[in-house]
Amino acid sequence: xxxxxxxxxxxxxxxxxxxxxxxxxxxxxxxxxxxxxxxxxxxxxxxxxxxxxxxxxxxxxxxxxxxxxxxxxxxxxxxxxxxxxxxxxxxxxxxxxxxxxxxxxxxxxxxxxxxxxxxxxxxxxxxxxxxxxxxxxxxxxxxxxxxxxxxxxxxxxxxxxxxxxxxxxxxxxxxxxxxxxxxxxxxxxxxxxxxxxxxxxxxxxxxxxxxxxxxxxxxxxxxxxxxxxxxxxxxxxxxxxxxxxxxxxxxxxxxxxxxxxxxxxxxxxxxxxxxxxxxxxxxxx
Amino acid sequence: xxxxxxxxxxxxxxxxxxxxxxxxxxxxxxxxxxxxxxxxxxxxxxxxxxxxxxxxxxxxxxxxxxxxxxxxxxxxxxxxxxxxxxxxxxxxxxxxxxxxxxxxxxxxxxxxxxxxxxxxxxxxxxxxxxxxxxxxxxxxxxxxxxxxxxxxxxxxxxxxxxxxxxxxxxxxxxxxxxxxxxxxxxxxxxxxxxxxxxxxxxxxxxxxxxxxxxxxxxxxxxxxxxxxxxxxxxxxxxxxxxxxxxxxxxxxxxxxxxxxxxxxxxxxxxxxxxxxxxxxxxxxxxxxxxxxxxxxxxxx
Numbered sequence: 001x002x003x004x005x006x007x008x009x010x011x012x013x014x015x016x017x018x019x020x021x022x023x024x025x026x027x028x029x030x031x032x033x034x035x036x037x038x039x040x041x042x043x044x045x046x047x048x049x050x051x052x053x054x055x056x057x058x059x060x061x062x063x064x065x066x067x068x069x070x071x072x073x074x075x076x077x078x079x080x081x082x083x084x085x086x087x088x089x090x091x092x093x094x095x096x097x098x099x100x101x102x103x104x105x106x107x108x109x110x111x112x113x114x115x116x117x118x119x120x121x122x123x124x125x126x127x128x129x130x131x132x133x134x135x136x137x138x139x140x141x142x143x144x145x146x147x148x149x150x151x152x153x154x155x156x157x158x159x160x161x162x163x164x165x166x167x168x169x170x171x172x173x174x175x176x177x178x179x180x181x182x183x184x185x186x187x188x189x190x191x192x193x194x195x196x197x198x199x200x201x202x203x204x205x206x207x208x209x210x211x212x213x214x215x216x217x218x219x220x221x222x223x224x225x226x227x228x229x230x231x232x233x234x235x236x237x238x239x240x241x242x243x244x245x246x247x248x249x250x251x252x253x254x255x256x257x258x259x260x261x262x263x264x265x266x267x268x269x270x271x272x273x274x275x276x277x278x279x280x281x282x283x284x285x
Numbered sequence: 286x287x288x289x290x291x292x293x294x295x296x297x298x299x300x301x302x303x304x305x306x307x308x309x310x311x312x313x314x315x316x317x318x319x320x321x322x323x324x325x326x327x328x329x330x331x332x333x334x335x336x337x338x339x340x341x342x343x344x345x346x347x348x349x350x351x352x353x354x355x356x357x358x359x360x361x362x363x364x365x366x367x368x369x370x371x372x373x374x375x376x377x378x379x380x381x382x383x384x385x386x387x388x389x390x391x392x393x394x395x396x397x398x399x400x401x402x403x404x405x406x407x408x409x410x411x412x413x414x415x416x417x418x419x420x421x422x423x424x425x426x427x428x429x430x431x432x433x434x435x436x437x438x439x440x441x442x443x444x445x446x447x448x449x450x451x452x453x454x455x456x457x458x459x460x461x462x463x464x465x466x467x468x469x470x471x472x473x474x475x476x477x478x479x480x481x482x483x484x485x486x487x488x489x490x491x492x493x494x495x496x497x498x499x500x501x502x503x504x505x506x507x508x509x510x511x512x513x514x515x516x517x518x519x520x521x522x523x524x525x526x527x528x529x530x531x532x533x534x535x536x537x538x539x540x541x542x543x544x545x546x547x548x549x550x551x552x553x554x555x556x557x558x559x560x561x562x563x564x565x566x567x568x569x570x571x572x573x574x575x576x577x578x579x580x581x582x583x584x585x
Contacts, residue, residue, distance in 0.1 A: 053473060084475035097470045099463045109456070110463045111474045116456035137456075180475055 005066060006031040006184055006216045007052070012061030012076075014047055014240075021047040022058070022240040029184070029233075031068075034210060034217045036227045036248075039237035040260055045220045046094065048237075049186050051076065052218075053091045054083040065089060067183055068214075085114055090182035092173045094189045094220075100162030104153055104172060107161050108144035111179035116140055147175035150208060152201070167198035171205060178209060185209070187219040191226045199223065203230050228252065236260070287427045292550040293543065298434040298503070300542020301441035305496035306519035307526070307534035308448065309489030315529040316465045316485045317382070322393040323373055325516015326400035327366050327490050331497025332507040333404055334358075334365035339415055351418050355502070362494035369400070370490030371483055379479065397512070405509040412506045419502065437499045444495055445535060448488070452531065461485060465529075518545075518561070525565050527578020536576060540564075 007029040014022040022044045029035045037045050050056045052063055052075055063075040065087050073087040083089050099107050109116070119136030148154045151171035156164060161172060170190060177185055190206070191199050207230060209215055221227045227234060227248065234251040236244040244254040251257055306328050313321045335358040342349050342357060377392040421432040452458035464471045464481045472478045500515065501507050518541055526537025541561055548560040568576065 055469075080472040081475050081477050084473055085477075091473060093470075097467055099466045099470070101466055102459070102462060106459055106462075110459050110471070110476070113456055113460045113463075113474070113476050117460075176474070 004031050005029070007218065008062075008064050008066075009048070009052075010062045010064070012048075012051060012058045012063060014044070014051060014056060015059045020240055022051070022237075025061075025237070025240065025242055027235045027242060027245055029216060029218050031216050032210065032214060033232040034206065034219065034230055035233045035235065036231035037218065037220045037235050037237065038222070038224075038227055042239075043237040044240040045237055046188060047240075049091060049188055049218075049220065052186060053089060054079050065184065084180055084182070088181065088183040089186065090177035090180050090184075091186040092170075092177055092188055092190065094192060096166075096169045096173050098161040098169055098173055098176070100160065102161060103158050104148070104161050104164065105141075105144055105157040107172060107176050108147060108179045109140055111176045112140045112143065143179060147178055150205060151175040167194050167201075170194065170198075170202070174205065174209075178213070178215070182215055184216050184218060187217060189220050189222060191221060191223045199226060202226075206230060288550065289547075291428050292546045294428065294430055294434060296543035296546035297539060298437050298542070299546060300522075300539035301437050302496045302500055302503070302538075303515065303519045303522045303541050304535040304538025305441055305444060305492045305499075306515060307522040307538045308445075308531060309493045310520050310523040311526075311528055311531060311534040312461075312485050312489050314523070316461060316482055317378070317389075319378070319386070319389045320393065320520070321370075321373075321378075321486075321489070322390070322516075323396035323400055324370075324489065324493060325519065326397050326404075326512035327370050327373075328493040328497045328500075328515060328519075329507070329509065329512030330369055330400060330404065331362040331366040331490075331494030332501045332511060333408060333413075333497075333509075334362040334494065335498040335501050336413055336415055336507050338362070339418075355418065355498070358501075359495055359498045362498050363491045366490040366494035366497070367487040370486045370493075374483060374486040379482075397516075401509050401512055408509060410509060412508045414506045415501065417505060433503055437503060440495065440499065441535075444492060448492070448531065451488070457481075457484065521561065521565050525568055525575055527575025529579070530575070530577045533575055533577035 005028045009028070010026050012022055012025045013020065025044075025048065037048060039045055047056065051058045054075065058076050061076070065073045065075050067073070067088060075083060075087055075089065078087060099110065102110065116133075116136055119133050145154070145157075148157055151168075151174065153164070153168060153172060153175070156168070161169065164172060174185075174187065174190065187206075191202055194202060203226065206217060206219075210217060219231070221231075231248055234244075234246065234248050235242060236251055236254070236257050238260045243256045243260060244251050246254075306324065309324045309327070310321065313319065313324070338358045338361040339354060342354055373396050377396050378389045381388045381392060419432045419436065422429050423432070452461060460471065460476045460481050461484070463474070464476065464478050468478050471481075500511070519538065522537035522541045523534045524537070525540060526533030526535070544561050544564055545557045549557045552560070572578075
């Protein structure tokens with residue numbers, strides 16, 4: 001496994017008015033690995049994703065993406081569709097965002113829009129029936145079929161995407177992101193709301209993506225069993241600051257992480273309890 | 286009975302024109318959720334572009350075949366209208382895309398006023414007539430159908446088929462439908478959303494220009510205020526059929542055309558607009574999203 005860096009987040013700070021969602025955060029995502037971003041609710045994980053995929057412009061700091069061919073893209077300066085088209089970063093969402101009115105197959109073809117547009121001479125040549133376009137659209141359908149097979153959705157290809165079950169929608173969203181041919185795939189809580197069997201299928205799909213396409217993965221996850229099982233590298237956030245960074249085993253035994261997940265020290269717990277009794281007493285009186 | 290069929294034929298002709306304009310309203314609404322109030326004036330501009338092309342053609346060549354003249358008129362009209370609609374979107378709507386919903390609506394009304402006044406100033410306020418281009422009338426079992434009417438219906442069918450193919454079978458159409466559903470997600474998949482929206486405006490304008498040329502050929506006159514009434518009727522057609530739905534726009538257009546001509550035939554011509562809008566109101570009470578519109582389902 002080569003360990004060169006694909007995504008480097010350096011000193012990123014994101015403020016919303018007075019709220020500091022991410023504070024001076026730096027971490028690396030290495031090529032060919034699964035990196036997990038974990039932390040309690042409100043730690044700023046999704047904000048990191050939004051900065052990486054151009055939803056937000058960080059108040060400070062740099063996010064650089066190094067592609068296989070050596071091109072370096074500064075993601076914090078890019079917007080919208082260029083993140084996917086030029087920087088080759090794709091993402092999925094916590095609340096699934098499929099094109100529910102389009103069929104499953106169309107969802108995957110939309111993701112290959114740029115390839116098809118170029119091949120069809122921006123539709124004009126395609127309408128005139130040029131050969132290049134027919135070949136390209138055949139290749140696009142073949143690619144879509146490949147991902148449908150991997151996501152185990154081949155028999156649902158012509159159904160509207162909105163009719164799929166929750167687990168299937170999640171797999172379709174990942175398949176769609178992969179159809180854009182990304183080098184880095186960001187997954188926002190891919191296992192949320194899945195039952196144990198679906199969760200297992202998901203792990204298999206993600207491992208398969210890594211093994212076969214070399215696409216590096218960055219994922220946010222709450223389900224610790226998923227994180228510990230599939231990730232090679234874990235970054236832990238709390239209140240927008242990095243508190244731990246290392247292999248799953250290292251992170252699991254880090255006292256700071258345990259404190260963040262299980263709560264505060266004993267003395268502070270007593271303080272809090274006292275305060276609560278005080279307040280309830282006052283209310284009764 | 287013959288009278289009824291005759292009026293139905295007239296209604297379908299008129300409805301085809303409304304339907305073609307309505308497509309532009311409905312597509313733009315579908316993709317960016319705004320009403321392009323300047324669309325009616327784009328239609329009028331298309332009619333004027335066709336008119337000017339006709340005058341230039343007849344001035345240069347002493348004898349032009351009607352078919353060639355019509356094709357050239359339509360091509361120039363499409364070009365001009367597309368250019369205008371593209372420019373309008375670029376300067377008046379795109380900068381306001383992140384703004385509150387009413388802002389582009391207001392600039393749309395402004396653009397509508399600009400366009401009709403521009404034509405009024407440059408072309409004059411009076412009716413501009415052109416000679417009858419197509420005058421054949423066929424008698425089918427006592428019903429007179431003019432070649433103009435046949436042409437309009439045939440061209441509408443051809444244009445609609447082409448549009449259906451473009452929207453449902455090409456990558457461009459797929460990108461348009463994806464953008465319509467979730468603009469941000471489409472961008473994240475690498476689709477240039479701004480360009481897709483521009484193309485939508487161009488497509489709508491092209492149809493409006495064809496409708497404008499047909500209108501000019503059918504009535505033989507064009508005037509700067511022509512954008513208003515057919516524009517409002519086409520907008521009504523889009524709402525009646527279910528705004529955002531392409532077949533709905535055509536259906537709505539045909540219905541409005543039929544209501545208008547049948548009402549004028551059997552009741553009073555003065556109240557034909559009242560009839561049209563009453564039916565719109567009644568339909569919207571029972572089907573608020575229009576005849577073929579998708580009802581908005583709110584996910585909780």
